[in-house]
Amino acid sequence: MKKHIAVISGDGIGPDIVSEAVKTLERISSLYGHEFEFEYLLAGGASIDEYGVPLTQETLERAKSADSVLLGAVGGPKWDGLEGRLRPEKALLALRSGLGLFCNLRPALMYKALEDASPLKSSIIGEGIDIMIVRELTGGIYFGEKTLSSDSSWASDLMKYSVEEIERIARKAFDAARKRKKRVTSVDKANVLETSRLWRKVVSRVAEDYPDVELNHMYVDNAAMQLVRNPRQFDVIVTENMFGDILSDEASMITGSIGMLSSASLGSGKCGMYEPIHGSAPDIAGKNIANPIATILSAASMLRYSFDMDVEAKAIEDAVEKVVNAGWRTFDIAKEGEKYIGTKEMGEKIREVIE
Ligand code: NAD
Numbered sequence: 001m002k003k004h005i006a007v008i009s010g011d012g013i014g015p016d017i018v019s020e021a022v023k024t025l026e027r028i029s030s031l032y033g034h035e036f037e038f039e040y041l042l043a044g045g046a047s048i049d050e051y052g053v054p055l056t057q058e059t060l061e062r063a064k065s066a067d068s069v070l071l072g073a074v075g076g077p078k079w080d081g082l083e084g085r086l087r088p089e090k091a092l093l094a095l096r097s098g099l100g101l102f103c104n105l106r107p108a109l110m111y112k113a114l115e116d117a118s119p120l121k122s123s124i125i126g127e128g129i130d131i132m133i134v135r136e137l138t139g140g141i142y143f144g145e146k147t148l149s150s151d152s153s154w155a156s157d158l159m160k161y162s163v164e165e166i167e168r169i170a171r172k173a174f175d176a177a178r179k180r181k182k183r184v185t186s187v188d189k190a191n192v193l194e195t196s197r198l199w200r201k202v203v204s205r206v207a208e209d210y211p212d213v214e215l216n217h218m219y220v221d222n223a224a225m226q227l228v229r230n231p232r233q234f235d236v237i238v239t240e241n242m243f244g245d246i247l248s249d250e251a252s253m254i255t256g257s258i259g260m261l262s263s264a265s266l267g268s269g270k271c272g273m274y275e276p277i278h279g280s281a282p283d284i285a286g287k288n289i290a291n292p293i294a295t296i297l298s299a300a301s302m303l304r305y306s307f308d309m310d311v312e313a314k315a316i317e318d319a320v321e322k323v324v325n326a327g328w329r330t331f332d333i334a335k336e337g338e339k340y341i342g343t344k345e346m347g348e349k350i351r352e353v354i355e
Pocket of ligand 1: 013072074076258275277278282289294
């Protein structure tokens with residue numbers, strides 16, 4: 001069936017890396033007999049330059065009508081002086097809320113061959129790390145009522161979760177676990193927070209619908225420790241917005257390479273937004289040296305989570321692993337003195353292996 005993919009290259013290295021991901025999807029379409037139609041849209045700085053705003057209503061509508069969205073990154077020094085509402089990053093928030101994306105999937109994936117980049121000892125890394133953090137994206141303390149007393153002597157942020165909000169994110173986590181090692185760790189602070197006690201109750205209830213997936217609960221302070229003590233114990237971690245924000249950055253850090261990590265934002269339907277976790281890296285834009293792997297892996301996630309093309313997604317992921325294990329590096333993951341290849345060459349190596 002034909003899939004309509006909105007492609008937002010964005011700014012800085014965005015166009016360099018997105019074109020490699022699109023070429024990879026094209027290769028998949030010809031090998032597996034799918035039809036992907038790409039529609040290029042502007043957001044971020046590129047949209048500010050063209051239309052005066054980071055995201056137009058028309059662009060949002062186009063993105064909404066697509067089966068999925070592939071995004072590079074937005075922002076750069078050219079637009080840093082603009083007032084808040086006109087900043088390129090506003091496009092991301094508008095896209096996430098406009099598309100109703102409440103679930104953020106952040107894989108922390110580290111291949112054995114890149115273990116030198118990790119701050120952890122090789123005895124802890126073992127055969128590599130592969131964790132999926134599922135973070136609730138639109139609720140919790142970041143969105144609760146904010147108060148500053150009139151004399152500025154106190155302030156508060158309300159942390160609030162409804163059963164429905166917890167249930168839908170829990171289902172995303174169990175669904176993701178079913179495509180992986182079938183283990184979910186739900187992270188909360190149920191010894192202190194009422195929202196966490198509700199969280200635990202609802203997640204446990206959802207687990208009954210997934211008898212094939214193992215569930216355990218962990219306090220967030222312990223989870224932060226366990227991620228560096230024994231990261232290999234985790235498969236899928238599901239948690240609320242703020243805990244997920246912190247733990248997903250911690251998990252990224254232990255893999256050591258920002259150019260390798262993808263992310264997916266999902267809503268209640270099949271449409272999602274897929275993007276690397278890194279920014280637009282203006283320092284290396286247009287030089288054919290950016291690492292395209294995070295974006296190529298984001299495209300693989302799109303195949304898996306939006307199009308249910310698990311075999312095709314795995315073909316891309318396996319190819320990336322093989323290329324990295326064979327010693328091919330872009331400059332950011334090369335050791336000092338080691339040879340490296342460019343953005344386009346890395347994309348082409350991955351596509352060769354897929355075939
Ligand atoms: P950044 O992630 O763009 O760059 C941090 C460092 O990592 C830089 O040295 C960069 O060269 C390097 N890097 C990043 N991606 C790389 C890749 N694929 N290959 C090789 N090296 C890579 O973060 P920053 O410098 O803090 O931000 C730059 C711009 O990106 C800012 O305007 C910021 O607002 C924006 N940004 C956008 C997003 C997004 O679009 N989701 C996220 C973060 C930052």
